[in-house]
Amino acid sequence: PTVWQHPYVNIFKQFKVESWKKSSKEGDVTSVMDKHLKCTVFKIQGSIPAGNYIQLPRTTTQSLGLTGRFLYFMFKPLPSKYFVIHVDTVSEDGLVVRVSFSNLFKFKSTSTWLQFPFACQPAKGMKKNNNPTDSVEHRTALGAKTNFMGPAPHAQKWTVLVLDMHYILSMYINRKFSHIKNLRICANILIKNCFTSDISYDPRISVDQARLLGITSVDENAAPMPRDMNFFLPKSKEWDDCYDIVRFPLDTPTTPVLPFDAIRRSDTPLDAKRRGDGPLTSTQRKISAMKTKHSNSSPGIISNPSVTMVESSHGDVHVFANKPDIRLKLTNQNSEFERSNQNEVLQPDPILKLRKVIGFGGQKNKSLWHPGSSLHGGNDIIVYACNSVIVAMETATGHQHFFIGHTEDVSAIAFNKMQGAAPCILASAQSGAGGIVRIWKFESQECLAVIRSQNATAMNLLSFSSSGAILVGVGRDGHGKNLFMVWDTSGALRHGSVTVIAKAHTDVEILRIAVSPIDDTRMLSCGRDNLRFWRVRSNQLRSCPVAMPTDRKIGDFSDVTFARSDLNEVSVYACTKAGYIIEVDFHKVTIRSIHKFTCIKYPLLLTGIALNSIRFTESFVATCSDDGFLRLWALDLSAAFIEA
Structure with missing residues (x-):
C-alpha cells in the first residue's frame, strides 16, 4: 500500500496546498516570489505563531499516512522572529507522538511530546557586487562555543532540514515509528516545500556529478536530490555557499552516535x-x-x-x-x-x-579480581580502570591487556561471572552525557555492544546477575535524580544485542547495587539511611524498603552482599559506617540480626569501626574497615580468624 510513496512524496504537490482543498491555512499566510530561489514560496507571519499556520491535512482527524523514514523541510526563518513546526507521528502500537522544533523552545521530553530547540546559524552578508562577506552575527558565531538560540538572525540562508523519524522515536521514547499523521507549520517562516522518503538525499550532489562519480545506489546514503526538490543553484556557485543542510541527528542519518537535545547545523x-x-x-x-x-x-x-x-x-x-x-x-x-x-x-x-599503563583511577570505581583459570595461562587477573582505559593485568607476570574505546573516564566496571570460571563478559560505564555503557568480550578485548541511555549524565554503578543474562546500572538523569536501569544481556555474546527491560527514577541515594543469585528479577541496593529491595515484573521496576530499628543509629550503608547457603536459600548482609552488619531475611524483607564491631582498645566508644565492604564465601566472611584492616570472620560473625 505504500508503493506510491517511493522514491519520495512531494507533500505540497500531493495534497494540493495551492488550492487548499486537502490542506488548510489560518492567519497571515501568503504566497510570494523569492528572488534567490526564483520560485513561489509560502510566507507565514504573525505575532502569535499558534494563530498563523499551514495545516496538512485539512483537519486533525485525517491522516497523511506518510511512512518515509526521512522528513525533509525546505525553509528559511524570518529575521528577528520565532517559528514553530509540529509533526504528529504515530508509533506501531498506535501512540500519537508530537515532534516539535522551534527557536523558541528548550528541550523537553514526555511520553507523547518531544520539543527540540532549533539553533539558527547566522549566514554571511552580501556586498554590492554579490560577493559574500562576513556579517557581524556570522563573525560572532564563529567564535562562539554554541550555536545561536532565540530569534533568527538577520542574515539567514535557506535550509534543508532532514529529520530521521525512526531514530527520534526509538531513542527518545522507545517507540517504533509507523507513519506521519499531520503537519502544522506555524509563523514566522518562509517555506518552499516538504517531502518524505526512505532515501537519505544529499542536495550538494547534482545528478550529473553523481553519474560521473559512479553513485548509482542509495546504499551509500548520498543519493542526489531530485531536481524538482532542490534549490536553485547559480552558475559558478557552490551549494554550501548559498544554502544550509541540517540533519537530525547531526550528519549521521543511519548510525547516530549519541542522543541530541538540540537541532543545529553541523560542519559540512x-x-x-x-x-x-x-x-x-x-x-x-x-x-x-x-x-x-x-x-x-x-x-x-x-x-x-x-x-x-x-x-x-x-x-x-x-x-x-x-x-x-x-x-x-x-x-x-x-x-x-x-x-x-x-x-x-x-x-x-x-x-x-600502548605497552603499559602506570596508574589507577580508583576514585570513581573499584578493581575486580578473578582467580587463575585457563585464560591467560592460568594467571590471576586484576581488572581496573585508568582514566578512559580499562586494564586487565596478570598478577604473576605483570602483563597488561587493554580495553580501549571509552571517550571519558571509566566510572564503573563489572564481570558477568565472578566464581568458578573465567569471565566471559565485562561491562564498563563512562562518565559524561549519554550514560554510555560498553559490553566487552573479555578474552579478545572486543566491544560487543554500546548501550546509550537517554538523558543520563553518567552510570556510576554496574552489577551482573550470576547467570550473566541481566545487567543493572545506576546513574543520574538530567534532573539529578537517580536513574535505575535493567538490561537483558543474554544475546550480547551471540549477536551483540542488548535491550532495556525496565527503568525507574528515584530520589533515594544508591551507593551499592547487587542482583540476587537465585532470582535475576530481584535486586538489592543500599545508600544513605536506606536499604531497599527491587523487583522487575511486567517490565515495571518496583522497590520496597527494609524497616530500620528505631532504638539505635544504624548509620549510612556502605556495602551490601548476598550469602547463599544452598540452591534456594539466600541471606542478605549489609554493613554501615557506624560499624554495624545487618542480616536481612530475603523472602520476608525483615531484619534477622544486627552485629556491631567496636575497637578492642576503646570498648566504651559509642561509634563502631566504620565498615567499607563485606563479602561472603563458603568458609568465611571478609570485611574492610576504615582502620586499614582486612579481616576474615567465621560465618556466624562470632570471631575473627585473621586480620591484616
Missing part, C-alpha cells in the same frame, strides 16, 4: 576536511575531490588528498597515508572513472602502540 564535509578534524566516508571523499577540481595543479584530473581518515565500527579513527585512490579523467570525447586500491602505508603501522 568540506569544512571538516579542511580542518582535518573528522573522518569522511568514501562518498564524502568523492564529493571533496570533485569540489576541489579548480585547485589541482593538473587540469582535468580530480583526486582525493593523500591523507585519508577512516572511522572503524568501534568508533576508532585511523589515519592512512596513501596514493590517490579515486581519479576522474575528463576528456573532450568522454569521461572515465578510475579506482585504485594500492595504498602506500606508513611503516610501522600503527606507529604508536
Whole structure:
C-alpha cells in the first residue's frame, strides 16, 4: 500500500496546498516570489505563531499516512522572529507522538511530546557586487562555543532540514515509528516545500556529478536530490555557499552516535576536511575531490588528498597515508572513472602502540579480581580502570591487556561471572552525557555492544546477575535524580544485542547495587539511611524498603552482599559506617540480626569501626574497615580468624 510513496512524496504537490482543498491555512499566510530561489514560496507571519499556520491535512482527524523514514523541510526563518513546526507521528502500537522544533523552545521530553530547540546559524552578508562577506552575527558565531538560540538572525540562508523519524522515536521514547499523521507549520517562516522518503538525499550532489562519480545506489546514503526538490543553484556557485543542510541527528542519518537535545547545523564535509578534524566516508571523499577540481595543479584530473581518515565500527579513527585512490579523467570525447586500491602505508603501522599503563583511577570505581583459570595461562587477573582505559593485568607476570574505546573516564566496571570460571563478559560505564555503557568480550578485548541511555549524565554503578543474562546500572538523569536501569544481556555474546527491560527514577541515594543469585528479577541496593529491595515484573521496576530499628543509629550503608547457603536459600548482609552488619531475611524483607564491631582498645566508644565492604564465601566472611584492616570472620560473625 505504500508503493506510491517511493522514491519520495512531494507533500505540497500531493495534497494540493495551492488550492487548499486537502490542506488548510489560518492567519497571515501568503504566497510570494523569492528572488534567490526564483520560485513561489509560502510566507507565514504573525505575532502569535499558534494563530498563523499551514495545516496538512485539512483537519486533525485525517491522516497523511506518510511512512518515509526521512522528513525533509525546505525553509528559511524570518529575521528577528520565532517559528514553530509540529509533526504528529504515530508509533506501531498506535501512540500519537508530537515532534516539535522551534527557536523558541528548550528541550523537553514526555511520553507523547518531544520539543527540540532549533539553533539558527547566522549566514554571511552580501556586498554590492554579490560577493559574500562576513556579517557581524556570522563573525560572532564563529567564535562562539554554541550555536545561536532565540530569534533568527538577520542574515539567514535557506535550509534543508532532514529529520530521521525512526531514530527520534526509538531513542527518545522507545517507540517504533509507523507513519506521519499531520503537519502544522506555524509563523514566522518562509517555506518552499516538504517531502518524505526512505532515501537519505544529499542536495550538494547534482545528478550529473553523481553519474560521473559512479553513485548509482542509495546504499551509500548520498543519493542526489531530485531536481524538482532542490534549490536553485547559480552558475559558478557552490551549494554550501548559498544554502544550509541540517540533519537530525547531526550528519549521521543511519548510525547516530549519541542522543541530541538540540537541532543545529553541523560542519559540512568540506569544512571538516579542511580542518582535518573528522573522518569522511568514501562518498564524502568523492564529493571533496570533485569540489576541489579548480585547485589541482593538473587540469582535468580530480583526486582525493593523500591523507585519508577512516572511522572503524568501534568508533576508532585511523589515519592512512596513501596514493590517490579515486581519479576522474575528463576528456573532450568522454569521461572515465578510475579506482585504485594500492595504498602506500606508513611503516610501522600503527606507529604508536600502548605497552603499559602506570596508574589507577580508583576514585570513581573499584578493581575486580578473578582467580587463575585457563585464560591467560592460568594467571590471576586484576581488572581496573585508568582514566578512559580499562586494564586487565596478570598478577604473576605483570602483563597488561587493554580495553580501549571509552571517550571519558571509566566510572564503573563489572564481570558477568565472578566464581568458578573465567569471565566471559565485562561491562564498563563512562562518565559524561549519554550514560554510555560498553559490553566487552573479555578474552579478545572486543566491544560487543554500546548501550546509550537517554538523558543520563553518567552510570556510576554496574552489577551482573550470576547467570550473566541481566545487567543493572545506576546513574543520574538530567534532573539529578537517580536513574535505575535493567538490561537483558543474554544475546550480547551471540549477536551483540542488548535491550532495556525496565527503568525507574528515584530520589533515594544508591551507593551499592547487587542482583540476587537465585532470582535475576530481584535486586538489592543500599545508600544513605536506606536499604531497599527491587523487583522487575511486567517490565515495571518496583522497590520496597527494609524497616530500620528505631532504638539505635544504624548509620549510612556502605556495602551490601548476598550469602547463599544452598540452591534456594539466600541471606542478605549489609554493613554501615557506624560499624554495624545487618542480616536481612530475603523472602520476608525483615531484619534477622544486627552485629556491631567496636575497637578492642576503646570498648566504651559509642561509634563502631566504620565498615567499607563485606563479602561472603563458603568458609568465611571478609570485611574492610576504615582502620586499614582486612579481616576474615567465621560465618556466624562470632570471631575473627585473621586480620591484616
